[in-house]
Amino acid sequence: MPDYSWPPEDKRTLIGKRITRVDSPLKVSGQAQYTYDVHRPGMLYGKILRCPYAAAKIVSIDTSAAEKMPGVKAVHVIQGPNTTIHWSGDEVVAVAAVDEATAEDAIRAIKVEYRKLPHLVSDAEPPKGAAEEQGPLSVDDIDDMLDNQVPSQQMVKQIQDYGMTEKADERGLRMLKSDGASDAVLDAVRAATVHTDVAAKPHSNYQKAAAVTVGDPDKAFSEAEVVSEGLYGTPVITHCCLESHGSTSEWTDDQHLFVHMSTQNVSGIAGQMAEKIKLPATNIRLHQDHIGGGFGSKFGPDRWGIATAEISKKAGGKPVRIMLERDAELKVAGARPSAYARVKVGAKKDGTLVAWQSDSWGTGGPGGGGSPPIPYVINIPNQRKQHTGIRNNIGPARAWRAPNHPQAAVITMCALDDLAAKLNLDPLEFFLKNIELARPRHEIYREEFGIASDLMGWKQKWHPRGQGGSGNTARGMGLSMHTWGGRGHSSHCDLTIHPDGSVELKMGTQDLGTGTRTCILIVAADTLGIPMNAINLQIGDTMYPPDGGSGGSTTIGGVSSSTRRAAVDARDGLFAKVAPALNAQPDQLECVNGTVRVKGDNSKSLSWKEACSKLGAVPLTVRGNNPDPSKPPDLTNSGVGGVQMAEVEVDTDTGIVKVKKMVAVQDCGLVIDLKTAESQCLGALIMGISYALFEEKVMDPTTGRMLNADMQFYRLAGLSDIPELVVHMMTGKGYDERGVIGLGEPPVISPGAAISNAVANAIGVRVPFLPLTPDRVLSALQQKAGA
């Protein structure tokens, strides 16, 4: 059996080194082609008429004037009369025309009559008595519970008690299984009573999940020597991908569709489009070279992607491009659910944590949103938790880097930081005192806190809360910790070595700017002993072996594992052909520095090209898979730990917060490319500063519309908001041997909590909610002064 395991450190030529991203030259020169850049011959431009109301019934649609306009090639009703609209900005009619301006004119010529319905866009604390018990569960509810690590028996009990809203089909069950559902849970779903009648009924906006109790919280609180209570939370924010969602679709004949789409899920889109456009998935080709950001919001074809294919058909199959306008991108194409909580947490005088109680709520739009996994990382022995999901009309939620975790980190780490302040303890000491509650990764966290503390100069800089300096400038320090799974997803690739020495690798994955191309090439080149640029890598097409969607930090583990197995098999296949020429056995050979040679013997060596010529006339092609239990070991793993520290300066006259320094210490098992791994962490810190200080999807209660659907008032951090950032990746013994684990989500979880804690440390009072805008900081200071 070939040895597929990762090479030991002294044998790695590329893996784990600091390798420059391979597609950077294309990106810096404007040559990288994104979906938005695709310009097909004879392409038409599509635009979408959107409902201005947050809740409405469509009464009538008159498209006659638009259809008569010169240059308009097709008009397509997406949602017709009698449809109920649940959020403002939802799609009603699409138009395709010879140019964008004509399409816009045509949109303005369409008349739609709506009957407005009452709406709710608030996610304020549910009024007393408003919340109803959780009704029957949907597959999505179960997925949320899995994400929140609800114990299996508890899930089974809830499914048995409440039943399901729909009969789960095989696809749904497979999805749950791949998301980690136990057999007991799957059996419960299969056996559950189905209440379609209840699902169809209008339900309360406030859905209370069953309370969860761990240990004996009442007893623990009565014995606690110090109890801290507080209010914490984060609002709904958007993904704000710079390349908006969208696609270009064309019918190459009446049975074949060719789609360019901005997607995180190249291999998974055709299957999601097939039924809706009545084509077998085999007849849908999808291609994408580069994607301008996804962050969890681009896994499906979306209603507008289906509409693009449909309107192309109406226009005689001509290519039609529909990319969302910026306002639509912010309104409908991606939002992270909010989460707020009233928390009570108790400890002994020495800081030992004993009890947690939380009443949390939040919204993810019509679905209500998931409940954050609190208390986060620190598993306090006695807990009582109650969560209420608010179903409202703000538009649908989507996965946003590390779904539910940043919210959980803010609620937990801020509550614990307040408790530490009440105990007059340095939070670093307080967290280390309770670190065993972070099992099973407590030793990783302990080591990481030590390194972060040194890199930040925590011991020199930290001061008790509120002693952040005199005058109008206050400095403060805060910290947080986080975890994520990140096991590699299903991945397949074909690696071919040609007799002329050229090598190609094909995989239906995508590179979100995370360095996926670079990492695949590193693994293949390291294994084959040839330079990365000697391998022709092709990704981003349904013509290549299917790969998982890039979500949940699952890509790197998947693509590196399938590539490693393919490269090992290809290498060994080549050895078998080359061995006779070197008078050796195949297992005596190695590939080093562009040669194939007898191990350690330069005198018995062939250049790569000579070696490949021994293949004869037919190229050698192998398929690499992940997972592949027939080719052990498991090359990927799950479960990482990371800690972050922030230093801030607050102007107490203006309420303006400036982050002065951030430190991230992160583990992700075996690092494939140190350079892009560090960039992932740096980017996450920056994105974290952005959501900690600036970002909020602001809804108007009167009109039900988003008030800041542009990039002036939906603020992203700019270059001058970014301070000194220090990233330290945990590598070497204790980390590398765990295998490859994803990194996209973990480092973006902690910044909000760490920065909020630093602000509290600086000004001596908690600013309850992110973003930490001047008005919120000033209002907290005022309350403190008045208290």
Next chain:
Amino acid sequence: MRDDDPIHDDVPEKTEERSGVSRRGFLKIAGVSVAVPLVARPEMVWAAGEQVPVHGPGKVPMEFTINGKKYKANLEPRVTLLDALRDQFDLTGAKRVCDRAECGACTVLMDNKTVYACSLLAIEAQGKQITTVESLMQGEKLHPVQQAFVENDASQCGFCTPGFVIACKAMIDKHPNPSPEDIRHGLAGNLCRCGTYDGIKKAIAQVGQKGA
């Protein structure tokens, strides 16, 4: 708001750079032009107490100098420079993101000054030297700013990158050894979502030392 957001300082300068292309100017042209018949040449009409040329509303012939080359197209006067670059001339390096002069992904040079191509009418870019990211490479060789971006991993998804590269080049051309203040000012009009600012800062530091 950032306390020291320099965008405000830049507004008068940028407006001046884009003389005649302010939103008000655009509205004036568009508003008046509805009433005039389709013509290829501008007609002079009285509006707001002065004689103004009126183009369109149909397509009019336009001529551009982009990256030193001549380009011709028949475009409606309402077409932006960005859309002309991307959809007419297939120069897709400059990106459309916010589409209203907020994010800088569409940044190009007009007579060596940075402008937001999304908020500039193509018709107003005639007779000017337009420089896009596509022109910076010399054959296969990257411009020093581009090279520094590559080495310092200053792009992730890369959608904001062409705009940043152009803005950095303009800033470095003006300030070969940029102060933090020069950098803050020069790049205040560009936004990134993936979080590549750290790499961009390091890239600028590298070019600032080596010289571009």
